[in-house]
Amino acid sequence: MRKLRKRSICILRNKLSKRQLAGMLFVLPGFSGVLVFCLIPFGDVVRRSVVRSDGSFCGLMNYKTVLSNEAFLLAARNTLRFTAVCIPLLFVIAFALALLLGQAGARAKWYKSALLVPFAVPAASVALLWRVLFDTKGLINGALAAFGRAGVDWMNTGNAFYVLVGSYLWKNTGYVVLLFLAALAQIPQTIYEAARMDGAGRMACFRYITLPGIRCASYTILVISLLNSFKVFREAYLVAGSYPQEDIYLLQHVFNNWFVRMDVGKMSAGAVLLALVIGACIGGLQRLWQGKEA
Amino acid sequence: MDKDGKYEITNTGKKCTYNGRAGKCFGKAMTELCLAAAALFMVSPVLFLVTGSLMGDGEAKAYLGPVLFDAEGFATWRLLPRYPTLRNVVGLLLDSPEFFTMFWNTMKLSTATIVGQLVFAVPGAWGLARYEFPGRKLIYKLYVILMLLPFQVVMLPEYLVLDRLGLIDTLAAIVLPAVFSTFSVFLMYRFFTEIPEEIICAARVDGAGELQICVWIGLPLGASGIFSALFLQFLECCSMIEQPVAFLKEKTAWPLALYLPEIDASQVGLAFTASLAALLAPLLLFWMGKDYLEAGITAAALKE
Known part of the structure; x- marks a missing residue:
């Protein structure tokens, strides 16, 4: 009897390890690709960030160069400012639209699709429109002139920043609305019903049920919005090129220009720094969210 | 969102007309208006491209001349082309x-x-x-x-x-x-x-x-x-x-x-x-x- 049990455990173990093997085999091809195209080279970049171009070790010199590089600092400031302005705006607008959509009834589906259209539109396709709209003699200034207002120089002054914010919002609002809708749908209706029974008004429901209900999802939404905020470079690059007005000179521009000049030392150090900052941000956000939950 | 019926109780069209509460009707209209405006804003670039491709080269140049060639005045646009043509489409397919x-x-x-x-x-x-x-x-x-x-x-x-x-x-x-x-x-x-x-x-x-x-x-x-x-x-x-x-x-x-x-x-x-x-x-x-x-x-x- 005991022998039998032992044997069956043995078989079970054997099977388990077989299964483990199968799992590994499934993951392996993709993982080796990630290893070759991402992880190993990234390790190489970490190495390159602490050596001179001739290969000799130089400690943190590259980092010092990067951190005292004016273009890098300007771009870091701009990127920070861009995120700080965009993300709250995006959240407020998208959340308001999601709430409105919740009340739209049968037509909600159509509106939802329409809102999502910009997400499917390639950046290059709208570059032409951006030019026509925001040129000093463009459509917007034309409209302003028709109302007797003076024209605005959109792309060569600080206004360029707001144009970029606008284009980010245009592109991402629909996506985030969808995410918020999904989060709202997860709040059980019974809670609302119970609250109404207890005499809670709409504001109270919103404050004490809706807002806490989307807290958890809003972390993911925040991370995804941050991710997509880096892609705004496409519009900026297509409309204003490698050296745009200095308020929209973003980190992506710096990296691109370093890349064109093959400035390996600076790029490596910059890439490591950026990866660290992003990692720290996400780790911090995660901690913040989990901390509140506890 | 209509599926889970969160707002159904207060917002079905019938109720709105039934008890004739102007405030609610107004709110509903405003909701629709906001959403329609947002939706239009989102799809308008696509509409712009559609109009532009159906427009003759000459017409588009006349409207956008100030932007493209630094001509006098401001750029203008029409919702529908005055002389719609498929010449651009043909040109794109055959000559480029x-x-x-x-x-x-x-x-x-x-x-x-x-x-x-x-x-x-x-x-x-x-x-x-x-x-x-x-x-x-x-x-x-x-x-x-x-x-x-x-x-x-x-x-x-x-x-x-x-x-x-x-x-x-x-x-x-x-x-x-x-x-x-x-x-x-x-x-x-x-x-x-x-x-x-x-x-x-x-x-x-x-x-x-x-x-x-x-x-x-x-x-x-x-x-x-x-x-x-x-x-x-x-x-x-x-x-x-x-x-x-x-x-x-x-x-x-x-x-x-x-x-x-x-x-x-x-x-x-x-x-x-x-x-x-x-x-x-x-x-x-x-x-x-x-x-x-x-x-x-x-x-x-x-x-x-």
Whole structure:
């Protein structure tokens, strides 16, 4: 009897390890690709960030160069400012639209699709429109002139920043609305019903049920919005090129220009720094969210 | 949102007229108005492109002259062209070989990426979602971190590898890194974990091998996740700018997205039509697959 049990455990173990093997085999091809195209080279970049171009070790010199590089600092400031302005705006607008959509009834589906259209539109396709709209003699200034207002120089002054914010919002609002809708749908209706029974008004429901209900999802939404905020470079690059007005000179521009000049030392150090900052941000956000939950 | 009926009690059209409470009707009208305005704002660039491509070259130049040629006055526009014509479309199809080369480059690139992901990302996600093995959690965490890094961080590492492999200036330089993009794995993983373990156990009891389980249970039950991940990847492929700019110096390998800004002002009609053409494939797919897209976007956000 005991022998039998032992044997069956043995078989079970054997099977388990077989299964483990199968799992590994499934993951392996993709993982080796990630290893070759991402992880190993990234390790190489970490190495390159602490050596001179001739290969000799130089400690943190590259980092010092990067951190005292004016273009890098300007771009870091701009990127920070861009995120700080965009993300709250995006959240407020998208959340308001999601709430409105919740009340739209049968037509909600159509509106939802329409809102999502910009997400499917390639950046290059709208570059032409951006030019026509925001040129000093463009459509917007034309409209302003028709109302007797003076024209605005959109792309060569600080206004360029707001144009970029606008284009980010245009592109991402629909996506985030969808995410918020999904989060709202997860709040059980019974809670609302119970609250109404207890005499809670709409504001109270919103404050004490809706807002806490989307807290958890809003972390993911925040991370995804941050991710997509880096892609705004496409519009900026297509409309204003490698050296745009200095308020929209973003980190992506710096990296691109370093890349064109093959400035390996600076790029490596910059890439490591950026990866660290992003990692720290996400780790911090995660901690913040989990901390509140506890 | 209407499905779960959150607002149904207060907002069905009938009630609104029944008790005739002006405030509520007004609120409803305002809701519609806001939503309609937002929707119009979102789709207006597409409408702009449609109008522009149906417009003759001369007409478009007359309207946009101030922007394109520094003519007097301001640019103007019409909702519908005064003299609608398909000449631009014909011109694009017959007289612009670059357009075709680059259109096919985009198509090749997207198709190759998607096929590659079917081969590598789908099994990867399946393995991560359904099996326990040492290092699984570590790999998953790594994938999530890699997914969050912007292209600018990995640009140099990727370039160095591609250069060593001699792939710079070929479409493979764009395709290979995209095939191993971890966002798709992450998304499919979400869907695969939702398949109940009982089904898989049952299959195992019936003697199905691991590969059979993946093909006959994983693929059909995770289909919506696979579709939406591949679809998001396709959209990404169509609008890639950073990668081709960095890795493709040779114009013959350029995708459509890099060709569009190159069209000069004298061919504005062509620019409109080409922009619209670049948008057509993603938009058509979007229209057909919007439910999958929604499911995919949503799956990324829910739970942890």
